[in-house]
Amino acid sequence: GAVVSQHPSWVICKSGTSVKIECRSLDFQATTMFWYRQFPKQSLMLMATSNEGSKATYEQGVEKDKFLINHASLTLSTLTVTSAHPEDSSFYICSARVGGSYGYTFGSGTRLTVV
């Protein structure tokens, strides 16, 4: 149980295009989801907190207009990288709180390459 499904696993796109990444909680409801970015051999950096039915909360230094987050239902949050550039190439991963003694669970991540 407590699975977060993230798609796509990897994507290659051209500069200037937009890419949407989806995270779905499969067997629980996720009022809040978190989006992270990870560069090679580095830690995970929190980008934003996604709240169902309301605007996302972005961390300092993260461009709201570049990384659009939508959390329209209790089981789906999306991250759209708009007008992607090569410097946006990274590993993006989402998570949600399961609760109880399980804590948080993570999606499998999306490796984005912008060419």
Added chain:
Amino acid sequence: GIQVEQSPPDLILQEGANSTLRCNFSDSVNNLQWFHQNPWGQLINLFYIPSGTKQNGRLSATTVATERYSLLYISSSQTTDSGVYFCAVDDKIIFGKGTRLHILP
């Protein structure tokens, strides 16, 4: 914000050895988890342990919340234990920089 420090940053061990990974945090926390990130990037949840001690097979963890640290123990290391181990705390899941573990056959 809260600071999370992990040590050591890198660890190379022979198969069969035991290891201890440490996580220090700068403020009281409600949540603390240990993760293992595999070569494909997937984060495997090892322990949710805001306090106390837990064990799962060859792995165990202890968090002393009053002293703001947590320890992850790996006994009888196997090559499949290789990877990066992260400690993450608080409701926003703030990650430490990780310990990169390499187990030699």
